[in-house]
Amino acid sequence: xxxxxxxxxxxxxxxxxxxxxxxxxxxxxxxxxxxxxxxxxxxxxxxxxxxxxxxxxxxxxxxxxxxxxxxxxxxxxxxxxxxxxxxxxxxxxxxxxxxxxxxxxxxxxxxxxxxxxxxxxxxxxxxxxxxxxxxxxxxxxxxxxxxxxxxxxxxxxxxxxxxxxxxxxxxxxxxxxxxxxxxxxxxxxxxxxxxx
Ligand code: ADP
Numbered sequence: 001x002x003x004x005x006x007x008x009x010x011x012x013x014x015x016x017x018x019x020x021x022x023x024x025x026x027x028x029x030x031x032x033x034x035x036x037x038x039x040x041x042x043x044x045x046x047x048x049x050x051x052x053x054x055x056x057x058x059x060x061x062x063x064x065x066x067x068x069x070x071x072x073x074x075x076x077x078x079x080x081x082x083x084x085x086x087x088x089x090x091x092x093x094x095x096x097x098x099x100x101x102x103x104x105x106x107x108x109x110x111x112x113x114x115x116x117x118x119x120x121x122x123x124x125x126x127x128x129x130x131x132x133x134x135x136x137x138x139x140x141x142x143x144x145x146x147x148x149x150x151x152x153x154x155x156x157x158x159x160x161x162x163x164x165x166x167x168x169x170x171x172x173x174x175x176x177x178x179x180x181x182x183x184x185x186x187x188x189x190x191x192x193x194x195x196x
Contacts (some may be wrong), residue, residue, distance in 0.1 A: 015094075022104075023169075027121055032172075067084070069086065069108050118184065122170065125147075129143075167179060
């Protein structure tokens with residue numbers, strides 16, 4: 001009883017569990033998130049990505065000290081999500097959303113973050129390609145890059161234990177319903193805390 005009380009107290013102190021959203025580019029993460037943010041105003045927050053706020057040397061040192069949940073390098077720039085950035089969102093009683101690739105997910109698995117892992121996947125590679133083409137945001141070159149990255153991402157995501165909830169985004173409303181179900185308990189906690 002006492003142990004349960006303490007552990008509930010500690011988890012309430014830490015704030016709501018973050019949500020790690022993964023899935024290949026074009027799977028529908030932004031579309032689903034937009035719906036979520038619209039329906040649940042003031043429940044979700046985003047961590048500030050560490051990128052060009054600090055010098056490369058400072059960031060490398062912080063990464064070495066273990067202050068980052070995940071970090072990656074794209075075209076010569078370092079990006080990452082620091083533990084402090086996520087804690088700042090949790091401290092505001094907001095569910096922190098992290099949009100992270102599978103490699104990042106694997107890194108976060110090694111931390112004590114304890115998020116809800118949601119994997120958004122397209123019904124097929126063909127559908128993914130069609131959606132990316134129809135979105136008209138990519139050149140042929142960047143499209144091919146994204147498709148290649150998607151294949152790698154989808155392969156890694158098949159490894160067992162990497163997600164708590166797997167959502168195949170075929171019908172958008174059905175996919176959204178599943179996302180909501182997966183997060184409902186945490187959303188309710190945020191609302192209860194705000195009203196108490
Ligand atoms: P991501 O954020 O994962 O890269 P987007 O949310 O941008 O993906 O979705 C890619 C494209 O697919 C967008 O043009 C979006 O409108 C469309 N889309 C998303 N979900 C669906 C769906 N269930 N059915 C049809 N089109 C979709």
